[in-house]
Amino acid sequence: MRTAMHHDRTSALGGTYADPAGATARIRFRRALTLAAMTLVMPGSAQLVHGNKRVGRLAIRVWLTVIGVVLVLALVSLIDRQFIFGLATNGTLLTLGRWLLIALAVGWVALIVDAWRLGRPRELEGAHLAISTALHGVLVVGTAAVLFFAAHTVSVMNGFTDAVFASNTVSEPHEGRYNILLMGTDSGDDRVGMRPDSMNVASIDAETGKAVLIGLPRNLENVPFPKGSVMREQFPDGFNCEGCYLNAVNTWANDHADLFKQKEPGIDVTMSAVEEITGLKLNYYALVNMKGFSNLIDAVGGVRINVRERTAIGGIGSPIRGYIEAGERKLSGDHALWYARSRVENDDWSRMGRQKCVMNAMVRQLNPRKVIMNMQDIAESSSAMLHTSIPRQDLNVFMDLALKTKSQPISSVSLVPPVIYTGNPDYPKVRRMVAAAVQTSQGDSEIQKSAFATARMPVIEVGAEAEKKDPRKANRSADLDESC
Structure with a gap:
């Protein structure tokens, strides 16, 4: 009797004489969890150990092939990033990749x-069965969600x-250099024709990616046209009709x-007019609809801007309905759009500076993770926003740049007063300014000392503290991060 009681007590404390049935249940439970892991x-490894070995070997080969391809692409990306971007934008490969991800x-x-079946769920105890089933369910949902999301992103x-x-x-x-x-522009029922509200040339070094933004006032007059062109025949002395500014060239044509x-x-x-003005040969254009641009900013969760001056919201054909206050702000798409386009209580030159700051902020803050996680919204906003002549074949180049x-x-550099008077522009001087700015961005110190120095914009005479906050500084800057 005493010996039996001792054995029972030892068993209850988890000693040598534990319940054999309980130990078997724990072993089965661990096996089910191990197979899931x-x-x-x-x-395929679970099938190779406990199931159909043929299926297991096939699955493992597929998995090792996938890992091998990923590793090879990762190594190639360290050597030739453009090649990887080319694969990622190839239509045939994207279609194939989508179906492979689904499979x-x-x-x-x-x-x-x-x-889960190989874990013999019928032999598991109630609690163990519930945990095993829940775990396998989570794995099914998680794996399917990740891969189907990836396939959807590729399709989008x-x-x-x-x-x-x-x-x-x-x-x-x-x-x-690539010059774009x-x-x-704004689209609306109250507008006749399309007159761009903002015009910039992005000149980008094809090797280093170093860029300079050249701001073109929309109200430049007497715009020249190339020899032998239809516009030169119509306007031999420049675009000099009533209301004929640079932004009206598109509508007239x-x-x-x-x-x-x-x-x-x-x-x-x-x-062709911009080429004559700047002396740069343009590669492509990108026409951005402002409403789509607003949606794009919302799609990536807003943009952080150092607001240099209190800026009105509204007031262009409607009452002012608020203000964007000065200081560090995270702006929604609507507020970022108004910050870039408002000119009610300031001028076009201030607006041009703010536009450059918004573009600079987007370049700095957009990253691959944001793009991938918001691809659906970005694609929808960008399709409504962007009309461009950049071909798909060159996307890998510009992604790398x-x-x-x-x-x-x-x-x-911006062609603004007092250096350039928009009513009577000195176009030879404009071309010298542009050439100097481009050469300076390439680090040519001799050009910087000569031509660029002669085109230097004067300090804004508004006092030292106010000058620091003036967005017009961005119109002529060696580093927009500092000016914005």
């Missing part, structure tokens, strides 16, 4: 379910690039489309 880490999701989920990116980057004309860099005309052979005469003529540009200062 094996399937998560190495799909991988279905196969992996099937292996997880089979691993493929559709977006097809819709927006539809051009097939590739332009090589000119004198080692950026035009911002579209209203007289019968004079031109081009499909988009307004944009083509505007590009964007990362290079992000890592270094962006400089700027």
Whole structure:
């Protein structure tokens, strides 16, 4: 009797004589959990150990192939990032990749379910069965969600690039630089024709990605046109009709489309005029709809801006409905748009400076993680926002340049008073300013000492403290991070 009681007490304390049935249940439970972990880490390993070995070997080979491809691509990206970007924007590869991700999701989920079956759920105790089933369910949902999200992102990116980057004309860099005309416009029922509210040329070094933004006032007069062009025949002394400013070139050409052979005469003529003004050969254009730009900022969660001056919201054809106060602010799409376009209580030159600061902030703050996690919203806003001649074939080049540009200062020069008077521009001087700014961004110290020095914009005479806060500083800056 005493011996039996001793044995029972020892068993209750977890000693040598533990319940054999309980130990067996724990072993079965651990096996079920182990099979789940094996399937998560190495799909097919559970089947190789306890199930259909043929299925297990096939799944492991597929998994090792996927890991091998990822590792090879990671190594190649360290050597040739453009090549990887080229693969990531290739329509055929994106379509294939989408279906492979879907197939991988279905196969992996099937292996997880089979691993649950191999864990012999009917032999598990109630609590163990519930935990095992819940764990396998989480793995099924998590694995499927990740892979189906990846497949959806690939599909969205493929559709977006097809819709927006539809051009097939590739332009090589000119004198080692890509020059892109950026035009911002509002669309609305109250507007006749399309007159860009903002115009900038982004001149980017094709090797280093170092960029300079050249701001073009929308009200430049007597705009020149290239020799032999239709516009030169119509306006031999420059664009000098009533109300004929730079931003009206597009509307005039579209209203007289019968004079031109081009499909988009307004944009083509505007590009040729900008080439004459700046002396730069343009590669591409990007026409940005301001409403779409606002949606893009909302899609990435807003943009952080050092607001240099109190800026009115509204007031352009409507009452002022509020203000964006000075200071460090995170702006929504609507507020960022008003900060970039408002001119009610200041002037066009202030607005041009603020526009450069918003562009600089977007370059700095957009990153691959934000783009991937918000691809659906970005694609929808960008499709409504962007019309461009950049072809899909060149996307890898500009994706690589964007990362290079992000890592270094962006400089700027604007053709604004008092250096350039928009009513009577000195276009030879404009071209010297542009050439000097481009050379300075490349680090040419001799050019900087000569031509750029003669084009230096005077200090704004508003007092030292006020001058620090004046957004017009961004119109002429060696580093927009410091001026903005």
